[in-house]
Amino acid sequence: MLVIQPDVKGARLERALKDRIRGETRFDAKSRLLYSTDASLYQLLPVGVVIPRDAEDVMAAVRLAAENGVPVLPRGGGTALAGQTVGPALVLDFGKYMNRVIDIDPDRRRAVVQPGVRLDRLNRAAAPHGLTFGPDPATIRQCCLGGMIGNNSCGARSLVYGKTGDHVHTLDCVLHDGAAAHFGSVARDAVPTMAGTEGELARRVLGILEPERERILSRYPKVPRRVSGYNFDAMLEAPDVNLAHMIVGSEGTLATVVQAELGLVPVPPHRGLVLLSFRERFTSMDATPFILDEPGLTALEIVDSRVMQGARELLDFRATAALASPDALGVLFCEFSGQTADEVAERAHDFARRAPGLPGNPTAGVFLSARDQTAAWALRQAATGLLYRTTAHRDIKPQEFVEDTGIAPEKLGAYTRRFEEIVSRNGTSLGFFGHAGQGCLHIRVDLNLKRGEDVERMQRIAHEVAELVVEFGGSLSGEHGDGLSRSEFLPIMFGPEIMDLHRQVKRAFDPEGRMNPGKIVPPVQRMSENLRFGDDYRAHPPQTWFDYTNDGGDFAVAVEKCNGMGVCRKVDAGTMCPSFMVTLEEQHSTRGRANLLREAMQGSLPGMRSKEVLEALDLCLACKACKTECPVGVDMARYKSEFLAQHHREHGVDRKAQFFGRIHDVAKAASIAPGFANFGNRMMSGMIKRMGGIDPRREMPSFAPEPFRRWFKRRPAAPADGKPTVILLDDTFNGFFGTEPLKATVTVLERAGFQVKLPQRQVCCGRAAISKGLLDHARDLQTDLLNTLVPEVENGAWIVGVEPSCILTLRDELPDLVRDGRTKALAAASVTLEEFLAALPDWKPGRLEGRAVVHGHCHQKSLVGMEPTRAVLSKVEGLEFEILDSGCCGMAGSFGYEEGHYDVSKACGERVLFPAVRNSAPADYVVASGFSCRHQIADFCDGRKSVSTPELLALAK
Incomplete structure (x- = not known):
């Protein structure tokens, strides 16, 4: 537990910052806790947080921190794995405001960016020009360019694009005292007369390094991936002097980057992927050196069997995992690029034919479609998280403290075997993935850091691995930097003389040692200190409603x-x-x-x-x-x-939770006289909104003039043709408010020859009650539902639903809330309409000319995916459709109706969904499977009508 105590320096600094900067200043306990961790093992409470709006804010913040004796720590996405972005300092978070791509110059292949811009956003901006940023780490969607510069990040295609530093031209920085500096390339003979702080720093740095040129170049490892320590070798080997290359990889310990000019590279016109599946764990590394000379090779990555195991357990990756052999203990991702599709296909197939002759005799699969390649690379990018799914004990995690060493690729097989010997000798196990072609593997060791003996075991393994790395002529870090994990061992890698040069360069930039202290340059903490989960960690969970x-x-x-x-x-x-x-x-x-x-x-x-x-x-x-x-x-x-x-x-329980959480009871009562209920709603709208905590700008949906169940009972039933009975779950939202989706579902299912029935009595899945934390009420509703539907399931019926959040509650929350053995059978028989229809091999919906834009419900996308929808709509003759990557519509059940949520709700829809709807032709169908989604579209897209999937299918003839 972190003890949050008042800080006199912090309080004084906070007052000064609030008077001087336009951005946001946060010194409260919650904010400090939020920024006390990153993606690493560590937790250190910051002094406070500043979210600057521009470079002037950064200069003011750093200057005020200097005047108050407070260290400074720049931070982008907080995705650092070695603890670079946590510490007892003033944290500067660039992700909220300083996140723009300022300029793209396609002729010079340059981009100017702010440090908080995500790499994915830069690449989207460069894509229309056929350009991209070369380094592409797995965190491409959430990492920021400032962090990539701080770590000298690499990525899967570093075989051809190298490291971030290879693409940095100039950096605008703020120095330790708040002064601005611009670092770019300068001829060596111009340094003696170079003006300003930049000239003074260049002369001091060269004065420190040049006398030790021979020692530096002999001691720095000659491997593709070396990001440990400062870039002394790059400074000495380059024809010109560019202090920007010293800032790269310095983890914010020398200066704070506020703007960067970066080089861009052309996107290869065509790519292909070959997956090699090895039946032995380390022979994949033995094969690596024999692949590196293949023409057109642009990436050579690896995942082990544990990553693949994790992928098979996750809906999003299950199909992708099947691209590799099921018995593979190691899988190499071999990417080939070229100018034409035929060229890439020829290279990939030729390599695949020869691949069984490699060490380990792998099997090969060739994947040339963009869809397969995108899916495969998504799995590789998710490897860190997938590995976490594979430990058996609740507190044992694959820890990342030695996961980033860089070795010559030709030594990788021998090195990893020795690595495993160290881990086995210390009584534990490992999993790995990473950049085999560059000799940089991310090897995670399984430990429970809540136990003191495992903390000491971690320290011991880290020291032994550091010595192994030096023995193999490698680098402690090949991509993720030194931070708190590896700085302790840099003297083993570099020796005392080189470390003294690090201290001298650090003093030249940061005389008082306030720039992200404790990283790279001694004195540093032991790598096993300040852990997020240490042997003193204690949690006190409550007695819960859900089974975990x-x-x-x-x-x-x-x-x-x-x-x-x-x-x-x-x-x-x-x-x-x-x-x-x-x-x-x-x-x-x-x-x-x-x-x-x-x-x-x-x-x-x-x-x-x-x-x-x-x-x-x-x-x-x-x-x-x-x-x-x-x-x-x-x-x-x-x-x-x-x-x-x-x-x-x-x-x-507050009124808002009671009102929305018991919406089924409200709707059921109103269904007795829906016209009267609607009249009452109109007459007492203001009072109802105030009592229910509804935003006054929102209009609640009206009750249907005739509830669906009443309509269903009075309609003539269609004859069945002997197919199994389908029980249609008439959910609260479509049953009492907008009934057309349920009516259309009856039409579609009866056309397909099924006998449609309703549950014997009105039941509710408890979705709304769950969302509002009314879990006792939800459990009561679900118990009643279970008792009603299980007999139908035991008689062979399917339970089909059209409201994704409702039907999927039967598979997701209900089993862990009710804790009844019968829930397993109910969950197995409960499907969305799209799933049910997609599984019918001979079903043909008919023809419908037109175009549709399709928005998936969040629960549908999460728990089922959009493939069943794609499969169903693909069977409609004449229909063209696009499934949007539209995120959440912003309504989310009752969320968008509630006070305090209106602006966020609207902004969620404005990201993708609303513009896509507005840009569609008036004759286009807008399809949204969720009741709340359809109302959100109508509210913010000028009343545009959208239809559910069954309504669209019912139109087909």
Whole structure:
């Protein structure tokens, strides 16, 4: 538990900052806790946080920090794996405001960016010009260019593109005292007369390094991946002098980058992928040197069997994992590029034919479609999280403290075998993935750092691996930097003389040692200190409503699955995390919420009473995207429900939760006289909104003039043709409000020859109650539903639903909330309409001329995926359709209706969905499977009508 105490220097600095900067200043306990961790093993409480708006803010903040004796720590995405972005300093978070691509110059192949811009966004800006940024780490969607510069990041295609430093031309920086500096290339003979601070620094650095040129060049390892230490070798070997290349890889210990001019490279016109599956773990590394000379090879990556095991357990990657052999213990990703598709295909197939002759006799698969390649690379990028899914014990995690060594590729096989010997001798195991073609593997060692003996074991393994790296002539870090994990061992790698040069260069840039202290340059802490989960870590989870057996055992362990890698901080693709995508606030990312929940359970925040956690969870839309888009499967929607239920236990249930959480009861009562209920709603709209906590700008949906169940009972039933009975789940939203989707479902199923029945009595899945933390009420509803539907399932019926969040609750939350053995059979028989129809081999919906844009419901995308929808719509003759990567619509059940959510709700839809709808032709069909999605579209797209999937299918003839 972190003890958060008042800081006199911090309080004085906070007052000064609030008077001087235009950005945001945060010294409260919640903000300090949010920034006390990153993607590494470590936790250190910062003095405070500044979110600068521009370079002037950065200069003012650094200058004021210097005047108050407070260190400074720049931070982008917080995805560092060695602890670079945590420390007792003033954290500068560039991700919210200083995140722009300022300029793209396609003629010079240059880009000018701010440090908080995500790499994915830079590449999107460069793509229309046929350009991209060469280095492409797995964190491409959430990492920031400032962090890549700080770490000298690389990536899968570093075989041809090298490291970030190879593409940095100039850097605008803020120095230790708040002064600005511009670093770029200068002829060596011009350095003696060079003006300003830049000239003074260049002369001092060269004065330190030149006398030791021979020692430096002999001691620095000659391997493709060396990012440990400062870039002395690059400074001495380059024809010109460019201090920007000294800043690269310095982890914020020399200066703070506020703008960068970077080089871009052409995107190869065509790419192909060959996957090699090896039946022995390390022969894949033995084969690596024999592949490197293949013509057109642009990437040579590896994942082991544990990564593939994790992929098979996750919906998003199950099909992709099947691209490799099921018995593979190591898989090499061999990418070939070329100017024509035929050229790439010829290279890939020729290589695949010869591949069985490589060491280990691998089997080869060739994948030339963009879809297969994208899926395969997505799996590789998710390897860190997938590995986390494969440890058997709840507290044993694949730890990253020695996961980044760089070795000559030809030595990789021997090196990894020796590495495993060290790990085995210390009584544990490992998993790996990474850049085989560059000799840089990310090897994770399985440890439980909540045990003191494993903390010492980690320290021991780290020291032995450091000595092994030096023996093999390698680098302690090949990509992820030194930080708190590896700085301790740099003297083993470089020796005392080179480390003294590091100290001298550090003093030249930072005389008082305030720039991200404790990283790279001694004195540094032991790598086993200041751990997030150390032997003194204690969590106190409450007694829970949900069963967390499948999440590791209890609520605390479920929350602790978050490893900080920050996939939830992506902003341009997928659905996770909707509120972060529009606020860019750490507390509104899945990672931020998980961190606050963890702090609440270990006592740094006041448990389930915590208003800080409640505030962070308020903008969680419970979209479920994190359950599958997060590689480790953090299910924040469920955790939010659990926390709210615990919070209600302490404080009681507020009116808003009661109103929306019991919407089934409200709707059922209103269905007796829906016309009268609608009249009452109109007459007392203002009062109802105030009582229910509804935003006054919102209009609640009206009740259907005739509830669906009443319509169904009075209609003539269609004859069945002997096919199994289908029980149609008439959910609350489509059953009492907008009934057309259910009516259309009856039409579609009866056309297909099925007998459609309803549950014997009106039941509710409890979705709304779960969302509001009314878990006792939800459990009662689900028990009734279980008792009603299980007899139907036992008689062979399918349970089919059209509202994704409702039908999928039967598969997701219900088994862990009700804890009844019968739930397994019910879950297996419960499907969305799209799943049901996609599984019918002979079903033909007919013909429908036209075009459709399709928006998937968040729960549908998370728990089922959009493939069933794609399969169903593909069977409609004459229909052209596009499934949007539209994220969350922003309504999310009742979220968009509630006070305080209107702006975020609208902004979520404005990201992709609303523009796509507005840009569609008036005659185009807009398809949205969710009831709330359709209302959100109507509210913000000028009343544009959208239809559900069954309504579209019913139109086909």
